[in-house]
Each structure stands twice: as structure tokens, then as C-alpha cells.
Amino acid sequence: MPVTVLYADGDDRTRTATAKALSGAGLDVHEAANLETASETLTTVAVDCVVAAYTLPDGDGLELFTTAREAVPDTPCILFADVTTGQVDTTGFEGIVAEFLTRGHPNAHDRLRRLIDELVTRRSQVGYPLPDHEETRLAALNRYDIEGLAAQEALDRLTELALRHFGVHRAFVGILDEHEERFLSCQGPALDPLAREKTMCTHAILEPDVMTIEDTHDDARFEHNDALDRLDIRAYAGVPLHGPDGAALGSFCLTDDEPRSFSESEVQYLQLLAGEAAEQLDLRRRLRAARGEGEHR
């Protein structure tokens, strides 16, 4: 699939020439002549990269990047600028982080295309730590075809067992896709898919065994995470769900709406449930493969 780029620039001639160059290089380019149109495009088109001039007729490129960070936070942003870095006022935009490329660059269009490729491929602007071998992990996840596994009932039984045993606010199985976490089974208040930079499981899968957080307000990684407060998450225990090749697909988790600790025996019990959930997923993957419903065994 071609890389989809949103390109915002109020100068018709410049925009058309740049869009033509990028399209000619195989990119799917959506042009916007102003901030409003570009912001609307972000709500209707799944873009892989946002490119903008600094000055737009009704705002500036950094405002567009702010909207992008809220809507699609992993998406790389490039200021393809008609100004120098010293002319860019970052006041109020300090945490956005974007690439900068001057239009005065020799072979600017070619360099822009390569920069887009680099940023999209390397996921260079994500707001969370990536596991080692993330591409391998995603490839392993892709082999599961999670939606087709019909594992819902089995996972629901396990999360219900967890909720009853621990008496926590919520128990769930989450899978970490490229950009968000999906919740396959959840007991307690429902969870909608969540951007990875807002999830605790993104950190849990970096751990070999378990991640426990007694109080999210007492951990620098989570204390300012408004999504956790919104979801009443103050305590967390998550065990990675490992596939047969060791890749962490997601985690089996408990959350509570009050700070709490998890004893060693509680962690061991959670690890048993996580091991069972991982095996249920893998058995179903093998079953589908054996029936010829999938390519992979």
C-alpha cells in the first residue's frame, strides 16, 4: 500500500508542484490549502505522515501538528518550511516534536520523499518506548489474525476468573497493534481501543515477566496520563502474553481504581492466567492453520 501523506500549504503553486513530485514518487498525497481543510482531512483519511508549510492562511503548521498529535499521535510530522528555524515560534507547541526541512534544500522534493519514508518506516516520532525487534513482534501478531480466532469465550472465562479472584476494578486481555491497544476481553467497565502512548501495556511488554504499578500517580511514566485517570486506573498489574517465538503480543492485566500492591502469590496467579490466555490464542491459531483457514502453522 502506498504511503498516504497529508500536505498542507496555502501557496497553490508550491503545493501543486510538491504534491506532484511526491505523487510521482508513488505516494498517495492529499492536498490542503489551509489549516481547516487539513484538520478535516485528518478526521476522514488515515494518513501515514503530515507535511505542512509553517505559514498557513488560517494558522500555522504547528497548529496542524497539534491536531495530528491528538487524533493520530504516532503520525510523523514534517515542517516543510519557507522560513528559517529561528522564525518558527514554538511557544505553546514545546511538546509536539516535528522534523524540519527547508524548501531551500538542494533536491528538496527528493529529500522530502526520503525523509517521509525514513520517518514512517522507523516510526521516528512515537511517544513511547518501542520493544526490541518491534517489526518481528508485529509480524508475529499478524500471523494470529486475532479477529478470526473465535477465542472470545475462552478469554472471557479467564478475565472473569481474574476479576473474581482479585476483586479488582477491571481485568482484561489487551493486544498491542502498531498504533493502538485493542481489548479482546474485558471484565469491569468497558475499554475502547486506546492510542499506544496512553497505554500501560506498551511498557508492560518491555518486561520479561510482569509489570506492577502500585500507584500511577507515583510513577513518572504515568502520573500525567489523563487517559488513565479518565478510566479510573490507579493501580496496574500486567503480564506479557508471549507467542511461541517469544514475541509479546499484548498482556493480561488487572487495574484498580485505588492504589494497591500485588503480592508475589498474586503475581504468580496472574502469570498462570496469562499463560493460559497465550496458549488459548496459540492453539486457536494452530487450529485455523490446520484447517487451512490461514497460511501459517
Place this chain on the structure above:
Amino acid sequence: MSQDAQQRYQFDELPIEPVRPGTNLLVAGPPFAGTNAVALRMLAAGERAGDGVVLVAADDTGTTILDDYSGVGGTFDRARMAVIECGSTSGSSDDTNIKTVRSPGDLTGIGIEFSSLYEGLYTGGVERVRTGLLSISTLLMYVDELQPVYRFLHTVTGRVRSADGVAACVVDPSARDERTVSSIAQTFDGRVDVRRTDDGKHQLRVRGLPDQPEGWQKI
């Protein structure tokens, strides 16, 4: 010498074996152990090869850190070196090779200056660039949320990987909780720990990279 060995970044007298282009190193240790000096020596070791340098000076003024850089044998050669200082009390530097950003918390400002300077060196023919960041600890002091810091570090390390550069980014583990430092270390390919022993000796050890000396080494 094989082509691969020639292309690796050397660190002269430091007990660190040459590393492959595209390697990002976290240099971790307290200030009193000489951690910044180790990172600056890793940059200055490219002098003879004519490597370029982009130095993000968040801890102090650009001029002060350049003095430290000279102190470890580095030369501020404007044809191949540029500095980003963050929040100088004396205002912006007149030196065009020293860019000033308002605050260490302005990661967007530091990021675009970094991209611009790196790009400028590269298109100017300096294709081997060493990046220094002194220090991540200071950046962390100025932000609430960690997401922008991860985003910024991915931007820097991604650029270094794409351009076959090398980076030495300093963090003081004693200034932050271990979990935060550990999650930040995830962005890097390897880690250089620096310490001063009770009898005043400075040592380092390299972790996470192949073909490096094992255990603590005398600096």
C-alpha cells in the same frame, strides 16, 4: 583493515571498541563521575577523521560546554560542528554555529534545530556526524509528560540510524527513578555506564553492544 572496520566510529583512548555507523549510546552516570567528559571525549574522538558534530547543550550555555569540549581535546571547527544551547541567560549567541532555543523543555524547538543542523552538515558534505546530548536528565526536569521526550529521542536516534551517524546521550540515573531511566534506555542500542570508585578512579563499562570489553574498565 576491512571496510567495515574503517567505517566504524572510533573512540581513541576510551576503553570502547569501535561501533557500527548508526549506533546510539546512552551514557549513564552521575556528574561527579565525569560522565559529561566521557560523552564529550566520544565526540572529540572524531577529530582526526574529520567527523561532524551536533551537540545539544541543555545543561549549560553553549560556550561553557564548548570550553569543556576543548578541555577534552576537541576543536570547535565551524565547518563541521554546531551547537544547540537551551535557554541561555545571556540571550542568543552571535555565533551562527550556536543556535539558541528558549528552554530545555522546548523539545519542538530543539528538534527542528537539530534536524536543520544535521541536514546542513550532511548536505555540506560532512557525511559522518557524531551527536551529543547533554543531558537527557535536564530535559526531563523541564517536562511533565514523558511522551514528548520519547518522541524527541526517537527523532534524534532515528536520524542517527538513517544517516549512519553515532550518538552519545547523557543521563544521570541518580536524578530519576530507575523505571524511567530504563524505559528511556530502550530507545538506545547500547549503554555506557560511568562511575567513580571509592578510591577516586573513573571507570566505564559498555552494555548491549557486541565485541566490547566485559565489565568495568579504567578510563
